[in-house]
Amino acid sequence: MVLDEEEPPSLVDITHSSASAGANPITSQLQDISLTKVPLTIITGYLGAGKTTLVNYILKEQHGKKIAVILNEFGDSADVEKALTVTQDGQESQEWLELANGCICCSIKDSGVNAIESLMSRRGTFDYILLETSGLADPGNLAPLFWVDDGLGSTIYLDGIVTLVDAKNILLSLDEEPVEGTTDAQHQGMHMTTAHLQVSHADVIVINKCDTVTPEQLEMVEQRIQAINGLAKIHKTQYGQVPRLESFLLDLHAYDGVDSLDVMGKGHSHLDPTISTITLPLPPLTPHHLSSLELWLRSVLWDSTLPAPQASRSESSFAIHRLKGRIFTTDGAVKMVQGVREVFEIVDLDRGGSEGGVEGKLVLIGRGLDEGAFGGSLRACLDGS
Ligand SMILES: Nc1nc2c(ncn2[C@@H]2O[C@H](COP(=O)(O)OP(=O)(O)OP(=O)(O)O)[C@@H](O)[C@H]2O)c(=O)[nH]1
Numbered sequence: 001m002v003l004d005e006e007e008p009p010s011l012v013d014i015t016h017s018s019a020s021a022g023a024n025p026i027t028s029q030l031q032d033i034s035l036t037k038v039p040l041t042i043i044t045g046y047l048g049a050g051k052t053t054l055v056n057y058i059l060k061e062q063h064g065k066k067i068a069v070i071l072n073e074f075g076d077s078a079d080v081e082k083a084l085t086v087t088q089d090g091q092e093s094q095e096w097l098e099l100a101n102g103c104i105c106c107s108i109k110d111s112g113v114n115a116i117e118s119l120m121s122r123r124g125t126f127d128y129i130l131l132e133t134s135g136l137a138d139p140g141n142l143a144p145l146f147w148v149d150d151g152l153g154s155t156i157y158l159d160g161i162v163t164l165v166d167a168k169n170i171l172l173s174l175d176e177e178p179v180e181g182t183t184d185a186q187h188q189g190m191h192m193t194t195a196h197l198q199v200s201h202a203d204v205i206v207i208n209k210c211d212t213v214t215p216e217q218l219e220m221v222e223q224r225i226q227a228i229n230g231l232a233k234i235h236k237t238q239y240g241q242v243p244r245l246e247s248f249l250l251d252l253h254a255y256d257g258v259d260s261l262d263v264m265g266k267g268h269s270h271l272d273p274t275i276s277t278i279t280l281p282l283p284p285l286t287p288h289h290l291s292s293l294e295l296w297l298r299s300v301l302w303d304s305t306l307p308a309p310q311a312s313r314s315e316s317s318f319a320i321h322r323l324k325g326r327i328f329t330t331d332g333a334v335k336m337v338q339g340v341r342e343v344f345e346i347v348d349l350d351r352g353g354s355e356g357g358v359e360g361k362l363v364l365i366g367r368g369l370d371e372g373a374f375g376g377s378l379r380a381c382l383d384g385s
Contacts, residue, residue: 037157038120040129040146041250044198045164046173047135050208054164054240055132063245068119068126120155128250129156136194139163139201140321143340147255160252163202163232164240167221168212170195174224174272191274192367199225200275200321200365201340202232203254211238226265229365230277231324234264258326258336258349261363275321278371280378282360284328289382290335293327294346296381301342306377318368325362337362 045051055069119129133142139161146158166173173195199205205225210218222234235242242248261279269276285293299307301320323339327346336349364374 037155038123038127038129039159039251040131040156041159041252042131042133042139042142042146042161043164044133044137044139044161044202045135045206045208046166046169046195046198048169049135049164049166050206050240051132051135051164054162054206054208054242055130057240057242058130058245058249061245063250065128065250066126067128067130068122070116070119070129070131116152116156123155138194138197140197140341143201143255144343147338147340148343158255159250160203160254161201162204162206162249163198164206164208165195165199165221165225166212167207167209167218167236170207170221171224174199174228196228196272196275197321199228199232202229203252204249205229205232205234206240206242206249207234207236208240209238210236223265223268224271227268227271228275228277229322230263230265231261231322231363231365255338256336258324258338261324261326261361263363275365275367276369277363277365278369278374280362280364280371280375282325282327282362282378283382284330284360285382286330290327290329290346292381292384293378296378297323297337297339297344300374301339301344306373307381308377318366318370320364320366320369322365323362326360328360 043051043055052071055071059067059069116129116131131142133139143158143161146152146156174193175191176193176195207218207221207225213221218236222236225232225234233248235248263277263279266277266279282293296307299305301323304317304319306318319341320339321341323337323344325337326349327335327337329335334349335346337344337346339345362378
């Protein structure tokens with residue numbers, strides 16, 4: 001194993017090799033790098049799903065990237081809050097390891113945002129960050145830290161969330177009783193588990209440990225996963241060996257592009273009563289429609305309230321985890337909608353606009369979603385504007 005917590009890797013003096021560049025072209029290259037945001041991929045997954053195995057596999061592959069890895073307990077919802085305020089007093093340990101393929105692996109065992117700020121002080125020595133969360137992490141709490149433009153988001157951009165699931169145990173994890181005192185308990189009644197949260201927020205789902213199940217069991221796992229998150233790309237692996245890492249796991253641009261909004265597994269929606277994926281078609285929108293759509297999203301995402309005609313629907317009977325959309329305007333522009341929990345943005349898209357046959361739509365992944373009710377509410381909102 002490359003990253004072994006018991007046996008720390010030997011130290012490499014990265015500072016020296018950067019400094020020795022002096023005032024030459026490499027210096028200006030470093031300055032250029034300092035202006036570029038560094039992509040970050042969150043790797044999450046339930047206890048023992050194979051996160052460390054996948055990270056080690058990525059580090060050993062030839063992909064031409066210098067990757068910094070943050071391994072930590074980061075991501076338990078309470079910890080994120082604490083991490084934003086608590087200063088680290090000597091808890092941080094940094095170990096720099098140079099790998100055969102040119103990766104520079106910095107493992108920071110730390111439970112805070114400070115770890116990432118500290119890492120960023122070494123900018124120029126790596127060009128990609130992998131953040132391996134704890135098995136109990138809720139990625140919906142983490143994503144906005146790197147996605148929004150202020151704070152960490154000014155130096156890092158969130159490239160995507162990869163969720164590992166253990167083919168043998170994922171169905172049990174999805175069906176287990178929520179545990180009191182954890183994130184699960186907040187969602188009691190809807191039978192929400194940490195596994196649901198990790199699957200619903202994923203851009204890519206790696207069904208790992210395929211050697212431990214029969215083809216029939218694997219099929220059931222895949223259908224259940226697709227019923228929850230119909231947008232995520234699914235890869236089935238043993239020991240995390242995902243092929244073509246550069247396009248399947250890294251450089252996904254899942255938060256600054258909406259290339260594919262095809263929802264898979266629509267016929268399986270009965271398989272998971274808690275979380276589902278729904279698609280709402282959007283006609284070309286006028287400027288008035290756009291304002292109405294924004295109001296509709298605020299009501300749905302911020303207040304958990306579906307605007308008329310379903311206004312009688314009780315508050316908080318649903319929750320959106322992930323939202324993606326493509327909007328065409330009547331004047332020919334193309335926009336993208338991205339959302340995680342209550343955070344959302346609508347931005348101009350400079351690609352993907354002119355392909356024939358592509359329609360405007362919103363895709364929502366979340367708890368308690370009813371496609372008919374949401375579609376009716378959205379149509380009524382747009383018709384009224
Ligand atoms: N049979 C089998 N075992 C696997 C596979 N992938 C990983 N393992 C083993 O599963 C165990 C757990 O893997 P890890 O990579 O440590 O899992 P993790 O998600 O990082 O675990 P935590 O950090 O404890 O949550 C290890 O013993 C791995 O060797 C696989 O595809 N098949």
